[in-house]
Amino acid sequence: MHFPRPFTLQAKFLSGLSVATLLMGVCFAGGFYLHMRTVLEEEVRDKARLIFLQVDSIQRYVRSNLRPRMYGVVPDQFIIEAMSSSYISREIMDGMRNVEGQLYRRVAISARNPDYEANTLERELIDYFRANEDAGLWQGYRDVDGAEFYIMARPVVFTEECMYCHGHPETAPQEIINTYGNRGFDHVVNTIGGVDLVGLSVTNGVARLQRTIFGYFGFFALAAMVFFSVTNLLFKVLVVKNIKRLSTMFRDNLEVTGGTELLNKLVERDEIEELEAGMQELNSHLLEARRQLEGYADRLRDMVEERTGDLMHEAQERRADVELFVRLLADMRSSNSRADLWRLTLPEIGRRFRASSVSYVCTFSSQRHFSWPDEAERPRLPDNWVDLLTDSRTCLDEDSAFIPVESSEGTAEGMLCIHWADRRVAKRQDHDLLQALGRQLGMAAENLTALDNLTRQKATLQSIVEGISDPLVLMDSIYGLIMANQAARDLASELSGGVVTDGALLPLFGCTGGKGDCHMAAALQSGRTHVENVTLEGGRSFALNMYPIVSPAPPDDAGGRPNGGGRIVVYARETTREKRMLARVQQSEKMITVGKLAAGLAHEINNPLGVILCYAELLRQNMAEEQQLQDVDVILRHTRQAQRVLTDLLNFARPKPSSDATCDAGRVAAGIAEVFSVQASKKGITLLTDATPGTAIVAMAESKLEQVLSNLVLNALDAVPESGGQVFMGLHARNGMAHVVVKDNGPGVLGDDMGRIFDPFFTTKAPGAGTGLGLTIVYGIVAEAGGAIDVGNDPVLGGARFEVRLPLVRGDQ
Template identity: 50%
Template sequence: MKISSLSLHSKFLVGLAVASMVIAFILAAGFYVHIRHVLEGEIEDKAKLVFAQVDSIQHYVRQVLRPRMYEELNDSFVIEAMSSSFISRHIMGKVNDDAGPYIYRRVAVNSRNPDFEARPEELALLSTFQEDPDRVLWQGYRELGGVEYFVMARPVSFDASCMYCHGRPEDAPRELIDLYGTRGFGHAEGAVDGLDLVGVPFTAAVVQIQGAVMSYLVIFCTAMLLFFASTNLVFKRVVVNNLKVLTSLFKRNFSDDKGTELLRQVEKGDEIDTMIQGMERLGEHLYETRAQLQDYAANLEHKVADRTRELGREARSREADVNLFVHLLAGLNRSQTRAELWRQSLPPIVDRFNLEKAAYVCALSTHSSYSWPPCDRDPELPQDWLSLLSECRVVVTEGRAFIPVESSQGYTEGLLCLYRKEGAVFRPQDHEVLRALGRQLGVAVENLNALDNLMRHMDNLQSVFEGISDPLLLVDRSGRAVTGNQAARTLAQELGGPEAEQGNLLPLLCAGHGEGADCDLGRALAGDGFVSREVSHSGRMFAVSFYPVQSARDAGPDRIIVAVRDVTAEKDLMAQMTRSEKLASVGKLAAGLAHEINNPLGVILCYAELLKAGLTDPQQRQDLEVIMKHTRQAQRVLRDLLNFARPKAGTAKPVDLAAEAASVVQVFGIKAEKRGVRLRLEALGGGAPLVRMAPHALEHILANLLLNALDVVPDNTGDILVQTVAEADSGEVVLRVEDNGPGIPPADLPRIFDPFYTTKEVNKGTGLGLTVVYGFVSDLGGRIEAGNRKEGGAVFDIRLPVAAPDKPGVEEAA
């Protein structure tokens, strides 16, 4: 019900009631806040008083009683007279019993007495002081045991005097250990491991406050009811009855509908101004009624014909309005921009209202305008056009109309300006049509803006989606790709060929993985949330992660975002780091063992040679030869260990890799020729850049690789190729050794550089050759990669950095 439709009597009572309720609420709220503030102050003072009492007790025990007891009892310890915590707990426990629901607790972490171990809520308070060491007091409201308490807590730290009983068990009094065992020790000096807590009940006091406030409201409401009754009686007798007597005089004289309605309005309003206005309208109505009766008597036939023509014009106007709105809707469907919308909309508006011109002025930051017929000049606006926009007010004069173009949410997009031809005017019936026209155009502009924002937002999202370097897919519940970014499409073509559809990587990455053939897509859809796993394909490792997308109907995830990341380089780097750490550890161990074992072996070999010189028995001399042979073999193993473990001495200098490799190949060429093995050297990429290294390092590296190759290739058909390749793009020189032997079993590839790991037969290898090669390459800042050729046989690639140009006058050292 609207306030303006109420009578004067009702308005008076409603205003009086609202004022009384506001006053009652303000007084009750102020009364409640004041009493609560006073109560909180009293409770806080009580809590502080308890802390003061506890401090007094503990100060007396520490400063007076405990020293006196030590004087009397020497090293004996009486907990009832010397422990400040024990005494304060017992005294305050009595206070708790006598004072009712008040709480005092002195607790600690790893308390000596389990009854005083900190509870979870006390641990939470204790953590507050541990995180903020400068804080000395905490106070607030906490619910303990279902009752709301005002809690005041302070930290307890362990100082030097506390360490006697709470430090190490061997320093503590014997009586404490006999009484509590080893519990309660291990506290550090200065640690905040304890808490003093005082709780004062607050719920009962709040209930009392609320009861007092409610009593006050009841008394106030009773008084107000009595006041309303007396005021109503006085107002009714003095004002309302007299007004009704005055209006009753007119009832007998009005029988037509308009006169009766005017009389009813007069009776409805009790205000004096409303009554006067009603009487004036009654007089005007009487005059108009008399004039109409005289006019009807003289011109009834002409008026019927005029009314018929007017109804015909009205029907044609409404038909034209319908056609106009249909045309506007059709233009909206064809429009993609604001300019197209107004080019489609303004001409039919001009035709419908027979206008001289129509224009639209945008109220946004662009302040652009569109006119029909086209005109270079901006349309002429009224002086108060800003107020028209802010108030969404339509202004129609005889020859002009200004209609705010209003959106569905009440925002004004711009101003539609219509200019009639000279002598033509807008009829009153056109006003509502123009208002509806403004709203329709506003909704159309709003829809265009929404569509434009949506397309821009989609373009931004698509740019971000395509700009992500890692492959991303959006798949449905069946695993079919809905969309994917360029990185996903590129990877799909790399793994599956050009026929890979829409970059769908799941069938390519997850095929052949047993129960996880869908890469755990089912787990993610089942509600497990984020799921991730690693898969391999074509020798590469990929981390596949699933992010469920919740459906709009809240019926669980219906789509999954799949993120794929190539982690091959990371895996290789981790394996290389693990191998380097392992080699470093083995090298340290090998150096120590070699030094300790080599000396006894030298003694054994020396005495064996002495015994051999003094023996004449052939069998004994043969036995000593066996001992000496195996002793020398052990020394060779130790020498390889030392070569692997000790720093690589030598002078580093720029070395021509191809030339040095040629000299080593020439040395091993004789051995290869005897076995009918083909040993070749190729230098690719033109003149190879220089590599900074000690020449003997390359000899060790290439000698070990060639010896291994000669051991595995077959006689007469064996083929060994040594290549040096310069890679200008990477700034590296590659030394490659290939053979046509049996190759390296895939299971052995991760371990071939481990010390003492060999695939050769017993007594044909120490397992240190490739380990030494790996150590040399690592010291040179390069890396070594092992694999198998497609044609069969092993291949080793050693990548070394190109040497930087020498600076004149600087001596190079290893």
Template identity: 45%
Template sequence: MKLPRPYSIQSKFLLSLILTSLVIGGVLFAGFSTHMSQVLENVVREKARMVFGQVDSVQNYVRGILRPQMYEELPDKFIIQAMSSSFVTRNIMARDENEPSTFTYRRVAEKSRNPSYEAKGIELELIKYFRENPQQQLWEGYKNIKGEKHFVMARPAVFKKSCLRCHGKIEDAPVELIELYGNRGFNHTQDSIGGIDFVGLPVSASVAHIQETIMSYIGVFLLAVLLYLGATNMLFKRIVANNIRILTTNFRRNFSDEKGVALFREVEQEDEVGEMIGGIEKLSDYMFDARQKLQDYASNLEHMVEERTGELEQEATARQSDVELFVQLLAGSSSSQSRGELWKVALPLIHKRFNLERTAYVCTFSSKNFYSIPETPERPELPDNWVELLTDSVSLILDDRAYIPVESSSGSAEGLLCLFRKEGSSFREKDRGILRAIGRQLGIAADSISALNSIVRHNTNLQSIFEGISDPLLLADGTGAPIVANESARKLGEELSEGCITDGGVVSLLCQGWGDSANCGISKSLLMNEALSREVSLPEGRSFAINIYPIHHTENPHERRVVVYVHETTSQKKMLAQMTQAEKMATVGKLSAGLAHEINNPLGVILCYAELLKKGASGQSAEDIEVILKHTRQAQTVLKDLLNFARPKVSSTTGTEFSGIIREVADVFRIQADKQGARIDLDLDESVPKLNVEPQALEHIVANLLLNGLDAVPENEGRLKVSLAMEGAEQVVFKIMDNGPGIAQEDLQYVFDPFYTTKEVNKGSGLGLAVVFGFMSDIGGSIEVENGDEDKGELSGAVFTLKFPLTAKDK
């Protein structure tokens, strides 16, 4: 690489950049060092205050709670391990010598009772400081302890009135203290400073780490400076130095006579700019001599040259104004948040640049709005062919006015920029290109603002949808770690981890029992490019359904993503278990009813005839007949108890909100409905009063009817409609209907019989509707079934109507 001359403008420019970089680097180094030192000092100061806070907590507990209680329990004893605040504090704050020390705590005194806690060195200096400055309650600063720099925080230990029992006169002190320490540590007075609480935190390692970090940043800064200098040198050489060199070369070539060569030899020792300035000065002298010679021959040309020079100056000024205009338009478009703001910024700039009478923008395709400078209520007049101007991307520029399509590309114009000159002035031919460029730039800026607003709006909508999903949903990487999670996923993570995980990382929490596949098969789903479903159960009894959907947006397996959808199935499983139990209990009830019917009749006959025989019997026969009567009645009691056990309790002493039960059961069955492509619609009157019915009975009723409906509706088009309302003031009507095939007319009278079903084999036991019928009978209500009539607004399938009577308590 060829180095620049030491006196060239390129060398001077590089030297200026190097000096500037050194100054900036020095300022940054000093500021960063100061900031990091302040941060370190704030951290260690806060740690020291935390240690003092812990010490205060222990001492307050001993002085305010433990010591008074001990005096109350053992008034004649002094147990130092429980009643001395200093002893308890030192032992609690003591650290294992084998563990790395993060701080040093000492509670020391001058002429200490325990020689191990005698103040020395720095501690004595601090005791002296507090005695000389009694108004000071805290000292903090840096000290060297055992050759290592420490941040030290100390406070005076002042003897209060409660301390003088053990530290005052020796004759008042507990015998145990005298036996343990002799006569050391006595004869202190109230409010005197006997010692200090001392906390030291080592900072040498932290300072070294900060220095290493600063040096690393300096290295990065120097590397960046070198890269910046190299790039700037190349750009400067290409953009500035080469062009100046070309200019000076042209001077040499155009003035190659002996006098011109002599001029350049005089100035070529300067840098390029100096060479240009010197050359121009010498050239002006040279040209002046030539001008004197030609003046007599070209006196007529002088006037023409002056006019042309003025035109060129005006042209240069105009082009500079155009550049400034485009820069200001670019800055205005960057700061504008809407199209209206863009026009309010752009129109005044255009108006000022071309010294116009009126500047306006007309939105011709959308709202018919317009913006005008100065502001007027009248819309500017458009040419007759304005539609062709927009569709053909053609500008109409007349002497006193111009109509420029505002478009980002040809054929995409949506408005016209209307410019009106002041009277007596007109647009020049050279202004046409500038005006077209302004229209294109404004069109691009307007489209950019619209695109940005659309992106922000769509992002907001997607975020609202994502956060609005009630079940946990997250986007995870191949290991199950969350990338984005909704609020439900974050709440579930906090709940399962007891607040430790707040980023929605529920995969690791739910899949801990899957062994090597602790991410519930996410790796397998990505490898097979298939959606997977998992059922997991937690030790505390909760269960979840996990659905994994792979997203192949890249060929790199390490960058692939999955969508994880989690749904808690605990309530659903509990409901299914309750339904199974209800069917079992219903079966026992029906069997018991059959037994009662078949056995109670013979028992009644036996009881009747035994009563008749007893009237005519005497002696031993009467006693035998009494035995028969006793055991017959006992058998009837056993059958009655069996029936009472099998029949569930439906009445309740407390009210049950029926609409809430319906909503909970419907939420459970919506999972099954979604899998079938079915929909469950609820129309519930919230003013319905509470019913004195057990919640379990109502859950069984709703669950059985919903399950029957889901079994009957067609795949992917199923629909169930559930309603709850008052009928008069005496009863509540619960109705459920579906769009299935309905029930055959000949089967309607048997649907509530036990073990009667129209479903396929192994799809139902025939007890569900019998159980519901039994519940309604026990409640005192009724249940009816019919096929729906679409003319009445009902669905075409089966319609079950349940009526619950209201008691005085319900009302």
């Protein structure tokens, strides 16, 4: 049975939506009109400024270009059409008269041309600018000939330049007087005589704006109608239909329960009010049902409490099981052997299951057993214990449980035996839990065995690595250190001055991961062994052997290339002594060859030089002219120089007799420093020495050592700059050798010259300043005495550094 109602929910909703839409449309139209009016004003204002810019450009061109050019062409005439800025700007801008809606006026009071006399509006603007001298611009809306115009005006101020045409008639051009008479004169500098005015009609723009607003409003009305239709349909389908279905249910229930009076009240309301009334009626029924359910709840409370107790007890049991397994894992981590594992875990198991004794019997090989408490006897296994182990079955009898302990592969290792004094506790045990406990203990024992094997293998490998005397490190692909032996740690500490102590060698050798600094990344990518030679700044050299340990490519890598996550073993071997020994061998072979060549050359050349010298002396005795005597002196000087070179070659090549002579290296060094101190002072060079007599007695004749040190000090004095040069000579004894160092702050030795510095006839001096045999002779003398000489660049002074090492006879060892 359905009853009509005066106001439906759908009608109320549509009425409210109509009012809201209308208000929104009015607000939208008003806002859009104001916005478009603002846009129109901005557009008109920009056009007016553009016209003013055009007028300014015309006048600027007349004053700056046209007028000076006309004075140059016709110096005695003033042509108004080409020289008056006001005339030209008016003539050009008058073309705007034919443009509808645009107005330009340049007017004045008592204007020279009556056509440009200011009208009423323009006089008002002139009066405004005269009253407000700081105002440079006026803009606003005014009515012009019945149309609304946007007006922009600015004052016309007479400057000093304007007085030529607008000052006194006596000084004005005659052409202006002939054209306009005596109008437009007698103005004063910096006074306002007129205005520039630009006007743009806004009537048409406002009309277009209104048409646009009406068009948008019509479109909005059409969209509102569509919106109303769609909203009405959605509201009817989603809201009204569902509410009606609920209302129908309430009506049917009320008719069944006899609520006729309430039903008559509901038909006088809308759907929401009807639904609200039905909910109130439903609430009454629910209150009644609640009172009935409270009676049932009282009866169920006791049942729930009893069941809750059981569940809490079960939860505590499960919590205790979890805690047991956690403790078993902790015991496994802290155990070093299987015996430790059982000593730690058996008490935990006994306390958890409230057992009187717990035992483990190893049935695999040793037949050992472990019990808790310690005084407990070895348990007696059931007769079918072999079947229990084979089938992985747990056996529970009246007061005992026998649980197989098996590994992850299912291999039985022993039997866990639990005994209870109270048989009621034994009956409550979970069969599956006990079986899981046995498996957990088996896996723990298996993991402990594997961990013990790994520890032993690691200890063995560590012993092997530590036993290698050369540095050995293991690095990852991002140059991180994984492992290093003691030799690597010692070398890293030595090279870094104690800063790096963990053995990270590659960064000390310049391998930091940058592009091209070493080939570690390339070795990892290729998977092949790589050997690289590295020379440090101090002259020490190492051979780096890189052995990549790459992991296989992932399955999705079709190329099968090794990935970038591998590791690499770096074996460092110092080759400093080998390289020095090889250089000495090569230098010795070179010296032997050059010595043989020098002996032959000296023998063949010395005789002709003696003949030349003899005949030159005879010629000199028989000559009287000065020029001829000077020429013969040149021949004699160069011949003797050639003989000295040959003498040096013969001394270098001639076998030296062995000598047991010794000398005090400290006294010789101090004497050399004293001899050359005068020469150094004249050149403004600082010569310092640190050599104490008596500290080092070396196996070399004193004259030989003087010859060696003299050559080195002379070379240093020649290399350093005058007035600021520094030369240092020091002596110290270490490891059975005397070390004599000569260094300077000169240009140093180039890298390409290091290998040739001791070669015969090699010199870096200017032509004629040296023969190139000094260092060659020094090398031969030092090598003959069983010593060695090294060359390099000093890191402190920056110049060359020569270090002579000679065996000690006695002194500070």
